[in-house]
Amino acid sequence: MTEVKAELVGNVWKVKTEPGAQVAEEDELLILESMKMEIPVTAPRAGKVREVRVKEGEVVKEGQVLVVLE
Amino acid sequence: MTDDYESRVSDLEARRKKNLAMGGADKVARQREKGKLTVRERIDLLFDAGTFIELGLLAQNRDGSDTAPADGVVTGHGDIDGRQVWVIAYDFTVMAGSMGAVGEQFKAARVRELALRYRKPIVWLLDSAGARIQEASGSTFAGTGWLFADQVYMSGVIPQVAAMLGPCAAGTAYIPGLADFVPMVKNTSSMALGGARLVKAATGEEVSDHDMGGSQVHCYESGVGDNEVESDEECIATVRRFLSYLPSSNAGTPPFAETGDPADRAVEGLDKIVPVNPRAAYDVRKVIKAVFDRDSWFEVKPTWARNIVVGFARAGGHSVGVVANQPMQKGGALDSDAADKAARFIRMCDAFNVPLVYLMDVPGFLVGSQVEKEGIIRHGAKMLYATSEATVPKVTVIMRKAYGAGYYVMCGKGYQPDTIVAWPFAEISVMGPEGAVNIIFNKQVEASDNPEATRAEMVAKIRESINPYLAAGWAMIDDVIDPAETRRVIVRGLEQARDKKVDRPWRKHGNIPV
Numbered sequence: 001m002t003e004v005k006a007e008l009v010g011n012v013w014k015v016k017t018e019p020g021a022q023v024a025e026e027d028e029l030l031i032l033e034s035m036k037m038e039i040p041v042t043a044p045r046a047g048k049v050r051e052v053r054v055k056e057g058e059v060v061k062e063g064q065v066l067v068v069l070e
Numbered sequence: 071m072t073d074d075y076e077s078r079v080s081d082l083e084a085r086r087k088k089n090l091a092m093g094g095a096d097k098v099a100r101q102r103e104k105g106k107l108t109v110r111e112r113i114d115l116l117f118d119a120g121t122f123i124e125l126g127l128l129a130q131n132r133d134g135s136d137t138a139p140a141d142g143v144v145t146g147h148g149d150i151d152g153r154q155v156w157v158i159a160y161d162f163t164v165m166a167g168s169m170g171a172v173g174e175q176f177k178a179a180r181v182r183e184l185a186l187r188y189r190k191p192i193v194w195l196l197d198s199a200g201a202r203i204q205e206a207s208g209s210t211f212a213g214t215g216w217l218f219a220d221q222v223y224m225s226g227v228i229p230q231v232a233a234m235l236g237p238c239a240a241g242t243a244y245i246p247g248l249a250d251f252v253p254m255v256k257n258t259s260s261m262a263l264g265g266a267r268l269v270k271a272a273t274g275e276e277v278s279d280h281d282m283g284g285s286q287v288h289c290y291e292s293g294v295g296d297n298e299v300e301s302d303e304e305c306i307a308t309v310r311r312f313l314s315y316l317p318s319s320n321a322g323t324p325p326f327a328e329t330g331d332p333a334d335r336a337v338e339g340l341d342k343i344v345p346v347n348p349r350a351a352y353d354v355r356k357v358i359k360a361v362f363d364r365d366s367w368f369e370v371k372p373t374w375a376r377n378i379v380v381g382f383a384r385a386g387g388h389s390v391g392v393v394a395n396q397p398m399q400k401g402g403a404l405d406s407d408a409a410d411k412a413a414r415f416i417r418m419c420d421a422f423n424v425p426l427v428y429l430m431d432v433p434g435f436l437v438g439s440q441v442e443k444e445g446i447i448r449h450g451a452k453m454l455y456a457t458s459e460a461t462v463p464k465v466t467v468i469m470r471k472a473y474g475a476g477y478y479v480m481c482g483k484g485y486q487p488d489t490i491v492a493w494p495f496a497e498i499s500v501m502g503p504e505g506a507v508n509i510i511f512n513k514q515v516e517a518s519d520n521p522e523a524t525r526a527e528m529v530a531k532i533r534e535s536i537n538p539y540l541a542a543g544w545a546m547i548d549d550v551i552d553p554a555e556t557r558r559v560i561v562r563g564l565e566q567a568r569d570k571k572v573d574r575p576w577r578k579h580g581n582i583p584v
Contacts, residue, residue: 007399007400008400008401008403008405008436009438009440034400034401034403035400035401035403035433035434035436035502036348036349036401036433036502036504036505037349037351037397037401037402037403037433038349038350038351038401039351039399039400039401040351040398061440062440
């Protein structure tokens, strides 16, 4: 299991994956919006998405778990 | 036993042979089992073939016994790409590479003395359990510790590299702490102020040396390590590469290397790398690779504070230090670690006469309660300090966003760049248009029947005023350039400033906000 965490405070702008999806390393999982930038959050490794813990529009804190890969 | 000329010489040969065998066959075999090279194999890789001159081969344990061949550290000098470099290389096969009195006070100290006397770089090959506790005798500890003071006197005079090829425990961890460059071998190297056993005794925490201070900690979280490498071979190749961008001392200029890449080459493909939409991310390392000499990019600290990218490259064959914002990470916004990383790199370049090129695309410093608690003002000030202080040639290219204090620390006009240019879609502003609208036109937006439309209108209006032509119209920047011209502008900008000399008021030293 790998927890993908937010690197900084921001809004979840777009969720680009869903539970059950197979992802490759570097695939975009979601896009945060912070500092007026669209900040892609990518998969640290290949795997299957177990959980997406946030919704579009939600404000997330630094270190908050966004997606869990299995 | 005969005692004549010949026997005396063969006795010498036997003594040499014994010490060249390091800690003996068993210990050498154990070193190899761990995936490590021996100290002598490492030195062979470090220096140009046949150039190593050893000093102190016949050193022994302080007690006069033959239990510590060379006293566990191999010292001397050799050539790297034809230039003299000194080495202090710990031998883990001899008493775990521990620092004995002879090895430290006479061998390593002599290297430090001579390297500084001749103004040549020092490379430490670290693979050592730390101080040799067996030799510790009470309060005579009072007479130890010169090595770190020496390192500080050498700082900014000669390049210092601490290559982490094994453990580096306790006080010796300050060797990398003070060095200019610290590559770490994955899995086998570690560093910590207190080794695992000491930590257990001191605090009760149970943790292995690797978990506490391996490259996964220092190259990713703490920032003490610079570049994580896979093997001893790669580590030593990385050391050689690092030194190729630096002069032997602050009295010299970095060696020129013909790269065969034309100085006036138009940069192709930037349109496919950099989105005009200022909100969209991209990997700035692709820009760096496209702009600078082919295959010349050498990134430093690539895995820590990734929202800023620093490293060496060549521009028309000349060594340069590159400082670039990385929109891929945290949107390129600067935070404490990024400022820290950039400030230290900028100061290293300035100390060793390596010109700086700033590639700017920065939405500003991160804001909020979290970063204030970290002391972002104090950390950000380091980068302001380093950029202001640097008197090497400086070229600034505003690629896209130049917002707020981000513009300052990335060598905006006020920081005396020798050349400062912008790309046509650059945005130079105290803050991004969206933020500005919220502050300046908040009332208008709130009073509007259609706030979103009004906001968009205001944003568009501000965006128009922050394009680079207003700044260029005031001649605050030297030019607006086609991105394809970037390489030529950098090479010529550096050429223009080659004879730069800056005199500032005398002072003992400034007071950088560490």
